[in-house]
Amino acid sequence: MPFIPHTKEDIDAMLAVIGVASIDELFDEIPPALRSAGLKHVPSGMNEMEITRLMHERAERDGRRLNFIGAGAYEHHIPAAVWQIATRGEFYSAYTPYQAEASQGTLQLLYEYQSMMASLTAMDVANASLYDGASALAEAVLMAVRLHKTSRRVLMPATIHPAYRKVVHALVRDQNIELVTVPYCARRGHTIPNALESYQGGDYAALVVPQPNFFGVLEPVDELTAWAKANGMLVVAVVNPVSLALLQPPGVWAGGGADIVVGEGQPLGVPLASGGPYFGFMACRKAHVRQMPGRIVGATVDRDGKPGYTLTLQAREQHIRRSKATSNICTNQGLAVTAATIYMALVGADGLADVARASHANACRLAQALAKLPGVSRAFSGPVFHEFVVQLTEPVESVLRSLKAQGILGGFALTRDYPELGDALLVCATETKCDDDLMRYADGLQRILGSCVVAASSALQSSTI
Amino acid sequence: MLIFDLSQPGRRNLSQAPRAAAEPDPDAIPADFLRQSRPVLPEVSELDAVRHYTNLSRKNYSIDTQFYPLGSCTMKYNPRACNYLAMLPQFLARHPSAPSDTGQGFLACMYELQEMLKDVTGMAGVSLAPMAGAQGEFAGVAMIRAYHSARGDNARTEILVPNAAHGTNPASAVMCGYTAREIHTDSEGNVDLAALRAVVGPHTAGLMLTNPSTLGVFERAIMEIREIVHAAGGLLYYDGANLNAILGKVKPGDMGFDVIHMNLHKTFSTPHGGGGPGAGPVGVATRLLPYLPLPVVVQKDDAYRLQDEQDLPHSIGRLSAHAGNAGVLLRAYIYAKLLGREGMQRVAEFATLNANYLMIQLKRAGYTLAFPARRASHEFIITLKDLKDKTGVTAMDVAKRLLDKGFHAPTTYFPLLVPECLLIEPTETESRQTLDAFVQAMKEILAEAHHSPDVLKSAPHTTPVRRLDDVKAARELNLTWKPAA
Incomplete structure (x- = not known):
């Protein structure tokens, strides 16, 4: 029987000990009328060989393409060691480290992870993870409202990932919290500090500041942070962790820094995998740690004075505080965090900066090459990290379909979320792209747009001089 | 180190x-954005x-290395094939925003998983979106709220929760803007029907119930509970934490539940990963179908795609930036295919056989059962109150001593209403020989409690660290390593 070790002798002996004639008798407390008539839509079981064949067929059907989509999930190189170690049974098949003495591996790893994330964000403390970047932002909004005490309104720039804004809305709307959208500069592609003046005196709990924003553009984070602080708001930063190797960390924005930092941890060694499992990270000031949701690991000593690690500040959590907990979260994204910790240890600060720099350089080279094509223009003039927006003279969906026919996923269409931008496309290039990849994209797009004034590959080459 | x-x-x-790069960056980031x-x-x-x-x-105990009878967590064997096949390179490489025609193989798995979960729960529709049990609870309660408010029934402000429930239940109710009211449990482990009748009414939005309950027993009066709650206009929420106990045997839909979440990291054996990730799909009865969280997978003309806001305009919305914990769902799908319909029923049968066998053996060994007149479901509770009164040895001491004997400890001090309790769930994947070895260890511990209690009070002795100072951890917060100045 699949995954059931019992022999006939075992079953007979066990039934005799219990004092029943059959396994069925063990269900005698269930009202007979409720007993199931069987499973009609569950097929018969497969053996491992059969399911292996099926899954290989399905994987091959999906195939692989040259990917230039980012939009919140980023393709980076993942060292082989990351998942080989993360999927060791001792990490993979352990549970939440409630029994600390039997879980020092997971606990110490989480302490190291918290230290790395606190340093990367330049904040005091980090938790042991939330579900993903979007739900982490929702938790940050709730936390900011708890900390602010008087206001339940939060300013959300339109340059925040549209899916994040939808998730925040879904997760906080029943708690009487108002999300107010802040417009962006149509020319530069980031939030306009001057435009914030219309919100002055409006009593808001927090301003959310994305860096880079959904368009890949860098926000004027110092000005936005300073304005929010001057107006009595908390600052919630939403950041890409790889970018932090290059960019000012939120802990120092405008000198005093953000109050809560969240983001999607996927770029740190977690595969794209159709959307998950990823992990959300959250960091904050030490003074606010008792309002932070999620598990937190602390260092302590054992009865012999030996250093060890344990879950701490559990009085914030649902299993202790129940309806008064900071969040309902229990299970988090431990294994993805295990991978991210190993990833950060393998690449180090210099390696992460190299990844960030190479991604930025590739995105900028591709942006220049594409912008030289007839029928393509850059949407925004603001500086970018590793993503950029182009506007096309042809319908973006049909261009993407044609690129796909060439084996290229050309980017994320913005027509639905930002119709005011016309046929706009968000394009990402990370360190995983080589010159040939960039050229293939530029050449492919040129063919589709049906003009050949300048050969695209020569456009790329001239852009690299 | x-x-x-x-x-x-x-x-x-x-x-x-x-x-x-061979050439300098063509578009350098302005200096004032750069990290110093x-x-x-x-x-x-x-x-x-x-x-x-x-x-x-x-330094970890894990299922792959130790028996892990952690009650309420269903620590069964995580088949390696599920991990291996979910990590095929094409599955890992696919971007979540890639067009659906580049993911038909993946989406076929998701669709089939959805259909299988509909069948095993007896619900009209399933969404795979929630990323953990607690997020499934949130989604379920949010759908209850959406249902009442679509009917203009806005007087319903309260969610009822048995006092034995997981802490996530009341916490999820509060996240949806409700107040949580606790219902008393009787001495047999059932919801106190008189207490329930006394509090239901026009302010009741719903009742959240785990069945079998966290006390390890089947809620025998489930049909009366259903009548009481539905008659008052409330909806019935099934917390699927213990679905392993009834998989293929009883369908929550047949018990009259309107909404359910499942913990795939329990019943469908996806790995617990040191705390996650999990997956908490939700299933609903017909009247809640319009509110399912996005995305939902649909099939038309042999093609699969994800539904969005245009397909389901009344959805409670999105719970993650993409499509939930896809890789966890893929592992659950592979596991479900390996079990098949016969295998699923066997899960409940052998989980129940193991639990009842272990319960009887521990009773024979001298331990006190919390509910001696009841069958165990897939888990059961022993209470060490008498032992503590006689010897000073606590449930925590016994748990720590088990670590020395090479076993992970059962769940301790949950549910809160049974004093000095251990909640024990052996799961179906453990052999009789493993259970017997555990019983032997528990016998030795009971003897030690009487003859040398200090050995227990100072346990564990053989783990990488000994009992940790939790008070120091909380009072002198040290949450990050910092380089020496």
Whole structure:
């Protein structure tokens, strides 16, 4: 029987000990009328060989393409060691480290992870993870409202990932919290500090500041942070962790820094995998740690004075505080965090900066090459990290379909979320792209747009001089 | 030894570094955006990192290394095929925003999983979106709220929760803007029907119930409970934490539940991963179909796609930036295919056989059952109150001593209403021989409690660290390593 070790002798002996004639008798407390008539839509079981064949067929059907989509999930190189170690049974098949003495591996790893994330964000403390970047932002909004005490309104720039804004809305709307959208500069592609003046005196709990924003553009984070602080708001930063190797960390924005930092941890060694499992990270000031949701690991000593690690500040959590907990979260994204910790240890600060720099350089080279094509223009003039927006003279969906026919996923269409931008496309290039990849994209797009004034590959080459 | 202690300035893993561009960056980031201070990440060799984390892993107890009878968590064997096949390169490489025609193989798995979960729960529709049980609870309660408010029934402000429930239940109710009211449990472990009748009414939005309950027994009066709640206009929520006990035997839909979440990391054996990730799909009765969280997978003309806001305009919305914990769902799908319909029923049968066998053996060994007149479901509770009164040995002492004997401890001090309790769930994947070895260890511990209680009070003795100072951890918060100044 699949995954059931019992022999006939075992079953007979066990039934005799219990004092029943059959396994069925063990269900005698269930009202007979409720007993199931069987499973009609569950097929018969497969053996491992059969399911292996099926899954290989399905994987091959999906195939692989040259990917230039980012939009919140980023393709980076993942060292082989990351998942080989993360999927060791001792990490993979352990549970939440409630029994600390039997879980020092997971606990110490989480302490190291918290230290790395606190340093990367330049904040005091980090938790042991939330579900993903979007739900982490929702938790940050709730936390900011708890900390602010008087206001339940939060300013959300339109340059925040549209899916994040939808998730925040879904997760906080029943708690009487108002999300107010802040417009962006149509020319530069980031939030306009001057435009914030219309919100002055409006009593808001927090301003959310994305860096880079959904368009890949860098926000004027110092000005936005300073304005929010001057107006009595908390600052919630939403950041890409790889970018932090290059960019000012939120802990120092405008000198005093953000109050809560969240983001999607996927770029740190977690595969794209159709959307998950990823992990959300959250960091904050030490003074606010008792309002932070999620598990937190602390260092302590054992009865012999030996250093060890344990879950701490559990009085914030649902299993202790129940309806008064900071969040309902229990299970988090431990294994993805295990991978991210190993990833950060393998690449180090210099390696992460190299990844960030190479991604930025590739995105900028591709942006220049594409912008030289007839029928393509850059949407925004603001500086970018590793993503950029182009506007096309042809319908973006049909261009993407044609690129796909060439084996290229050309980017994320913005027509639905930002119709005011016309046929706009968000394009990402990370360190995983080589010159040939960039050229293939530029050449492919040129063919589709049906003009050949300048050969695209020569456009790329001239852009690299 | 922390990874930071291994760090040597300037040590790099150049095989992991991207090739430096031949030309300078054409569009350099303006200086005022650039980071001034270097983040403190380890500077170690690949071997250092591999050795460090391999050695750290060995300080964990896990299913792959120990019997792990952690009640309420369903720590069954996680078949390796599920992990191996979910990590095929094409599955890992697919971007979540890639068009659906580039993911038909993946989406076929998701659709079939959805259909299988509909069948095993007896519900009209399923969404795979929630990323954990607690998020499934949130989604379920949010759908209850959406249902009432679509009918203009806005007087319903209260969610009822048995006092034995998981802490996530009341916490989820509050996240949806409700107040949580607790219902008393009687001495047999059932919801107190008189107490329930006394509090239901026009302010009742719904009742959240785990069945079998967290006390390890089947709620025998479920049909009366259903009548009481539905008659008052409330909806019935099934917390699927213990679905393993009835998989293929009883369908929550047949018990009259309107909404359910499942914990795939329990019943469908996806790995617990040191705390996650899980997956908490929700199933609903017909009247809640319009409110399912996005995305839902649909099939038309042999093609699969994800539904969005235009398809389901009344949806409670999105719970994650993409499509939930896809890789966890893929593992659950593979597991479900390996079990098949016969295998699913066997899960409940052998989980129940193991629990009842272990319960009887521990009773024979001298332990006190919390509900001696009841059958165990897939788990059961022993209470050590008498032992503590006689010897001073607590449930926590017994739990810690089990670690010395090579077993992970059962769940301790939950549910809160049974004093000095251990909640024990052996799961179906453990053999009689393993259960017997556990019983032997528990016998030895009981003898030690009477003859040498200090051995228990000072346990564990053989783990990488001994009992930790939790008070110091909370009072002198040290949550991050910082380099010496």
